[in-house]
Amino acid sequence: MTDNPYAPPESEEAPQEADVDAGGGGRYHAEQVGADLSIDKTATFPKVCLKCGSKNVTSFQDHLFQYNPPYIFILIVLCTLPGLIAMLILRKTAKMVIPLCADCDARWRSAKGLAMVAVVVLIGCLVVPYVMREPQLVLIGFVVGFGVFIGLLLTKVNPAMLRARKIDDSKVTIIGIHPDAARVILKRSR
Known part of the structure; x- marks a missing residue:
């Protein structure tokens, strides 16, 4: 045991595994929004290809989803430099790992x-x-x-x-997820 009061607590036990079922993916909240899927920004997707719905996942792509409010593009046309600055300031991002076949x-x-x-x-x-x-x-x-x-x-x-239709502080709405993959994601959401 260390004398550092700011050190994390020590334990003899192995760390607990994340709440993951057999298909992979942690717990998250997801909901269908029309043809799109709205999911927590911190979600870990289950092991199903998000583009075709296949269970034969062979790779995981780190992807940075980006979203700008629609009015930003009007600002860029009307006043280029202030529009670009507004675009940089108001851009929302969500980094997620995408399972693919x-x-x-x-x-x-x-x-x-x-x-x-x-x-x-x-x-x-x-x-x-x-x-x-x-x-x-x-x-x-x-x-x-x-x-x-x-x-x-x-x-x-x-x-x-895949593209983001909207990103807010806690959720990202994703365009282009295959319906079979969306069903698996929704089934495993809390």
């Missing part, structure tokens, strides 16, 4: 890579006209780059990943 994990990783490609294409389409000394092509570059960016996000990235 092998196929969904491959799609998840591919979608993350495609998101980076979309950003590079957008920046490239804006920079190339300046490098070529053709500033009149900036608008065309922006339209093409923005089109590719939005196209990749809507057709490849969003379907493969």
Whole structure:
């Protein structure tokens, strides 16, 4: 025993395991909100793939969900710098570990890579006209780059990943969870 009054208490016993059932996942509160699932930010998901509902989970992805109130995007358009500052201040986040099967994990990783490609294409389409000394092509570059960016996000990235519809101080509402996985999560919630 130490003489430090601030040290945690010591025990001879092994630490108690978290309240986990055979399928994995600790205790949490979850509820269905339309097609979306609202769950505690501190929840540990059961071992079921959240994208396809498979019980054959092979990987766990650390994912940072982010949410900004919808009016922030209007502020960015109307006044860019104050809008960006407001976006940084008002952004809510929730870091969660996402269980995925092998196929969904491959799609998840591919979608993350495609998101980076979309950003590079957008920046490239804006920079190339300046490098070529053709500033009149900036608008065309922006339209093409923005089109590719939005196209990749809507057709490849969003379907493969989970997104947050809303985050508050204790809950995150997630878009894109497979109905079978949602049933397992709801069944195991308290």
